Amino acid sequence: MSYIAIRMLMGDRSKYLGIIMGLTFASLIMTQQPAIFVGLMTRSFSFISDVGLPDIWVMDPKVQFVDDVKPLQDTELYRVRGVSGVDWAMPLYKGLIKARLTNGNFQTCNVIGLDDATLIGGPPEMIEGRLEDLRRADSVIVDQYGANEKLGVKGPDGTLSPLKVGDLLELNDHRAIVVGIAKTTRTFQSQPVVYTTYSRAKNMAPRERKLLSFILVKAKPSVALEELTRNIESHTGLAAYTQKGFQELTYNYYMKNTGIPINFGISVALGFLVGAAIAGQTFYSFTLENLRQFAVLKAMGAGNGTLLMMILLQASIVGIIGYGLGVGLTSVFGWAMRNTILSFKFPWQLLVFSGVGVMLICLIAAGISIRKVMTLEPAMVFKT
Amino acid sequence: MMAVHCRNLTKRYQAGGQEVMALRGVHLDIPVGQLMMLVGPSGCGKTTLISVIAGILDQDEGTCEVYGVDLKSLSDRDKLAFRAKNIGFVFQSYNLLPSLTAQENAAVPLIINGVKRPLALQAAREILDRVGLGQRLTSMPSQLSGGQQQRVAIARSLVHDPRLIVCDEPTSALDHDTGQRVMELLKGVALDAGKALIIVTHDERIFEFADTIAHMDDGNIVKSPSLQPTSTSPY
Numbered sequence: 001m002s003y004i005a006i007r008m009l010m011g012d013r014s015k016y017l018g019i020i021m022g023l024t025f026a027s028l029i030m031t032q033q034p035a036i037f038v039g040l041m042t043r044s045f046s047f048i049s050d051v052g053l054p055d056i057w058v059m060d061p062k063v064q065f066v067d068d069v070k071p072l073q074d075t076e077l078y079r080v081r082g083v084s085g086v087d088w089a090m091p092l093y094k095g096l097i098k099a100r101l102t103n104g105n106f107q108t109c110n111v112i113g114l115d116d117a118t119l120i121g122g123p124p125e126m127i128e129g130r131l132e133d134l135r136r137a138d139s140v141i142v143d144q145y146g147a148n149e150k151l152g153v154k155g156p157d158g159t160l161s162p163l164k165v166g167d168l169l170e171l172n173d174h175r176a177i178v179v180g181i182a183k184t185t186r187t188f189q190s191q192p193v194v195y196t197t198y199s200r201a202k203n204m205a206p207r208e209r210k211l212l213s214f215i216l217v218k219a220k221p222s223v224a225l226e227e228l229t230r231n232i233e234s235h236t237g238l239a240a241y242t243q244k245g246f247q248e249l250t251y252n253y254y255m256k257n258t259g260i261p262i263n264f265g266i267s268v269a270l271g272f273l274v275g276a277a278i279a280g281q282t283f284y285s286f287t288l289e290n291l292r293q294f295a296v297l298k299a300m301g302a303g304n305g306t307l308l309m310m311i312l313l314q315a316s317i318v319g320i321i322g323y324g325l326g327v328g329l330t331s332v333f334g335w336a337m338r339n340t341i342l343s344f345k346f347p348w349q350l351l352v353f354s355g356v357g358v359m360l361i362c363l364i365a366a367g368i369s370i371r372k373v374m375t376l377e378p379a380m381v382f383k384t
Numbered sequence: 385m386m387a388v389h390c391r392n393l394t395k396r397y398q399a400g401g402q403e404v405m406a407l408r409g410v411h412l413d414i415p416v417g418q419l420m421m422l423v424g425p426s427g428c429g430k431t432t433l434i435s436v437i438a439g440i441l442d443q444d445e446g447t448c449e450v451y452g453v454d455l456k457s458l459s460d461r462d463k464l465a466f467r468a469k470n471i472g473f474v475f476q477s478y479n480l481l482p483s484l485t486a487q488e489n490a491a492v493p494l495i496i497n498g499v500k501r502p503l504a505l506q507a508a509r510e511i512l513d514r515v516g517l518g519q520r521l522t523s524m525p526s527q528l529s530g531g532q533q534q535r536v537a538i539a540r541s542l543v544h545d546p547r548l549i550v551c552d553e554p555t556s557a558l559d560h561d562t563g564q565r566v567m568e569l570l571k572g573v574a575l576d577a578g579k580a581l582i583i584v585t586h587d588e589r590i591f592e593f594a595d596t597i598a599h600m601d602d603g604n605i606v607k608s609p610s611l612q613p614t615s616t617s618p619y
Binding site: 001003004007008010011012292293296297299300301302303306378379381382 | 431432434435438440441460461464465467468469471473475476479481482483484488492493495496497501552
C-alpha cells in the first residue's frame, strides 16, 4: 500500500509541489532566521572566545556583559595575583577610542590593551605581521574586517583601499602605526578591533582615574576553576567568571535586554504558521480530491489503519523533501553570505529544531486529512 | 447453494431531519453461478441493497448471508478481510486510481490482500491479457477509452478471484457496442465455477445477459427474480 500512497501523492503534480513548497518555505524560515540569530548571539561573546588563553575573567561586580566595561584600579591586579590557586593574572584594557583616518574621517574603534610583557589576550591568529611587533613604538594591530572595511580609505574614484601594514592612524590624537593584521571573529557591534599594549592603550584612552577593564587569570594545574572563581570573589570582592560563564553572562544579557530574540522569534513563528497554513491547506485539499480513491480502497477492503498509514507516509514524504530543500537552501544562503557582514551560524541543534517544526506541520496537515478519511463512507463509491 | 441469501432486510437513513426507508423487508436469493440484474427507478434502494450485500453498509434489521457468512455478525476487521477476499467491484464511473497504470490498478485488490507487489503485478498482467488489454499494461487511465477503463475495472474486480462480483451500472457510460462487449466479457470471465454476479443497471440493452432479473421499487423487490429475462423495461 506504500507504493500506492506514493503514486497517489506524486500523481497530483501541482498539489504535490505546492505542499513541498509550503514545507520548504517553513523549513527555510525556521532554519535561516534562527541561524542568523545564533550567529548574532555568538558575536555578542566572540571577543571572549577569541581570548583563548586565560581560564578566568575578573571584573567589577556590576559588569553585565563584555562591552559593559566598569574599570578597576590597577591595584586590583595585585590582589588577584595574591589569591591562592592563581598561576598568573594579567591586565586587559578594553575601551572605545576614536580613530582619525588619513582622509580625515573618524571611526570609533574597540581598542584592546594587552599586558606589555606577555601580550596575553592578543588576537587568535595573525594574517600579516607578528604579535611581538606590538613592542615597537606606537604600534597597533588591526583586525582584518576593520582593516578591509571601516578603517579603509576611499580614494577619489570611490574605490576602498584597505588599511595595510605600515599605514598610520591617529587614535585620540596619538600616532599609531599598523604593524599587523589579525584574524578575529566579528563582534556584535562590528567596530574595528585595534590591539596595542596595555600601557600604550592607557595613554591613548581618555583620562580616567581607573582604566583596568579586566584581569585575565590562569589557574594553577589541578585547581578547579569554579572553586578558584569563588576564592577570587571572596578575597577581592570582584566578580570572577570562567570563560564559559562570562560568555553566558553576555549572552543572557542580550537575550533579556534586547528585542532581538522577540524579533527573530516572531519571524520563526510566522514561518511556521505560514508554512503550516500552505502545507496544511494544500494537503487537506489533496486528500479531499482523493477522497473517492480512498473510498474505493476502503470498499475493496483496505482498513482505516491502512489508510492512516498511507496518509502518514504521504505526509512524511513531503515533510522530508520539504525539510531537506529548506535546510539545503539555508545552507546555500549561509555559504553565499560567508564573506559578508551578515552573521550566520548553523549548529546541528537548529536542524533538530526545524525538523521538529516541519514534523509538527506535517502532523497537523495529516491530522486534518486523517479525520476526513477515517469517517469516510465507502458507499460513496456507488455514487457518480 | 446460494451465493447471496437475504431475508427481511430493512435500512433507514436520516435525510434532512426525516427518516427515509431505503430497504423495506427485502428477500433476495442469488444462486451460485448466476448473473442477477437488479433493476428499478432511481432512489428505489438498489445501491443500498448492493452496499448491504457487499458488506459496505450494515442493515438495520434482517439477515444477509454471502456464501453462508452473515456479514453483520463479523467484526469490522473480519468484515474488511471478507470483503477484500471474496467480493469484487465494478463501478459506473470505473473509479480507477488516476495515478496508477492499468496494470497497477488491476493489482490493487491483491495488494490490499497482502500479496507482494511483483506477484500482484504478474497476476494483473495475466488478467488484463484475458480482458484484451495485454498491450496497455503501462497506460494511465487518462490514456484509455471508457470501454478500456471499464475493462481494467473488470480485471481489477476479478484479479483476486472473488466469489461475488458486484457491479453498479457497468455499461451506462459506454456506447452500445462497447457495453455489449463489456457484458460478454463480464459474463464470460466472471462466471467461473462457484462465482455469482449481481449487476445494478438501468440499461435494458444488457438485460439479455441476465440469468435472473429482480425488479425493485420503493425499497423492496416488487417482482420476484425471473428466470426469463425481460426484453423491455419500464425504467
